Amino acid sequence: EVQLQESGPGLVKPSQSLSLTCSVTGYSITSNYWGWIRKFPGNKMEWMGYISYSGSTSYNPSLKSRISITRDTSKNQFFLQLNSVTTEDTATYYCARLRRGWELDYWGQGVMVTVSS
């Protein structure tokens, strides 16, 4: 069974970088596309970007200058880095697998990240 699990610090200071890891088991990240999504307090969901099976990336234009998604295929992990965070980046962050129709069929359990000094 495909499983995804996010990990990373739950507290980040303003102006610093947020770094999260998504560990995937049961499926190779060299197939499909793999994305990051966040859910803000108040329930708004935002698509952040993806990394493809070949390593190419695509980002939400609203984040383009601050975001980077990379991967380590030997560990079957992909990563999110979000720079220059502010309190507005406080959210629950999810990683997920995308299918061909751009639906997200497997999700991690989510990690809550608070940006605060």
Next chain:
Amino acid sequence: ETVLTQSPTTTAASPGEKVTITCRASSSVSYMHWYQQKSGASPKLWIYDTSKLASGVPNRFSGSGSGTSYSLIISSIESEDAATYYCQQKSSDPLTFGSGTKLEIK
């Protein structure tokens, strides 16, 4: 960016009632996906490609729509259906989600 507006924002229904959740897009999209999220859990793919039920989804759920208007319909509500439902599109970049509809059971 294609903005997805869901209505209602919150709704309450009694077991056995029919519920319709609507997702309106700011521009035409080719298909819509839907997710169910229960409190404290991650979202689950519920309906994809507008009308196809994801694995394990009860057949009291259905999806329909085209263009700028899509719907998730529950024919006969059960208590386990209490959750927040989100629509999602990727006909145009970036992928966007609806604002969510919270379904409560009376």
